[in-house]
Amino acid sequence: xxxxxxxxxxxxxxxxxxxxxxxxxxxxxYPSLFWYVQYPGEGLQLLLKATKADDKGSNKGFEATYRKExxxxxxxxxxxxxxxxxxxxxxxxxxxxxxxTFGKGTMLLVSP
Amino acid sequence: DAGVTQSPTxxxxxxxxxxxxxxxxxxxxDTVSWYQQALGxxxxxxxxxxxxxxxxxxxxxxxxxxxxxxNYSSELNVNALLLGDSALYLCASSLGQTxxxxxxxxxxxxxx
Numbered sequence: 001x002x003x004x005x006x007x008x009x010x011x012x013x014x015x016x017x018x019x020x021x022x023x024x025x026x027x028x029x030y031p032s033l034f035w036y037v038q039y040p041g042e043g044l045q046l047l048l049k050a051t052k053a054d055d056k057g058s059n060k061g062f063e064a065t066y067r068k069e070x071x072x073x074x075x076x077x078x079x080x081x082x083x084x085x086x087x088x089x090x091x092x093x094x095x096x097x098x099x100x101t102f103g104k105g106t107m108l109l110v111s112p
Numbered sequence: 113d114a115g116v117t118q119s120p121t122x123x124x125x126x127x128x129x130x131x132x133x134x135x136x137x138x139x140x141x142d143t144v145s146w147y148q149q150a151l152g153x154x155x156x157x158x159x160x161x162x163x164x165x166x167x168x169x170x171x172x173x174x175x176x177x178x179x180x181x182x183n184y185s186s187e188l189n190v191n192a193l194l195l196g197d198s199a200l201y202l203c204a205s206s207l208g209q210t211x212x213x214x215x216x217x218x219x220x221x222x223x224x
Contacts, residue, residue: 004154036215043116043202044155044215089154098206098213099145099168102154 002027006090006103013080013110021075021106023064023090031092033057033066033073034100038087047075047088085110114139116205116216124222125193133188133219137205144186145213146178149200161186162209190221198223 007022025031032051036044048057053068062077073090090103117136125131137144143162147155157170161180180186184205190197200220204213 032212034212043118043217044204046212046214049212091154093213096210097168098143098208098210099157099160099170100147100155100204100213101157104154105152 002101004090004103006106009107011108016079019077019080023073025071025092029095031094034091035075036089080110082110118203118216118219122220126224129193130191133201135203136185138214141205141207142184143206145204146188147202193223195223
């Protein structure tokens with residue numbers, strides 16, 4: 001079945017550092033790929049998405065590129081802020097469906 | 113534009129009891145999905161409702177059931193509660209069964 005693997009956290013960075021959170025997936029066909037973010041005590045917020053190979057999703061300085069050849073969708077940000085501290089989830093939905101399969105999440109802690 | 117809302121925010125039950133959680137979808141959305149998020153884990157798909165019928169189901173026992181009303185709102189029912197049912201229950205809505213899902217803040221269920 002479909003699955004998503006994320007790098008384990010926590011990822012601890014200083015403010016203005018470069019961020020990469022790795023995500024790889026296993027799925028048949030051409031899934032859509034997503035990054036969701038969860039702040040403490042809250043639900044999930046959609047951060048960005050990509051629906052086909054080589055698409056780049058971007059939002060609030062975060063970017064991720066859909067790499068079919070490496071089945072990856074790594075999240076990057078050039079300069080993190082303390083307010084980016086949260087748990088980040090990589091997820092996929094099969095082609096033609098909206099139901100999501102999530103990774104286990106990666107906690108990001110940014111210090112001033 | 114109202115987002116996805118869920119009630120109650122928190123709930124405490126004892127083993128063997130039954131619980132009902134409620135969700136109102138984002139304005140304009142007609143499809144509701146439910147997820148269970150155990151502590152420190154990614155959300156797991158329970159089921160999806162569209163046109164008042166269960167359309168897809170994840171790997172959850174029959175103790176988990178649901179309903180969708182004509183106004184697209186939805187309920188999640190869990191019977192014979194187990195300690196392992198303690199989790200954050202997330203509702204997500206979308207326009208149709210293929211569109212991006214948007215999440216509510218969740219209901220925290222504690223089973224004692």
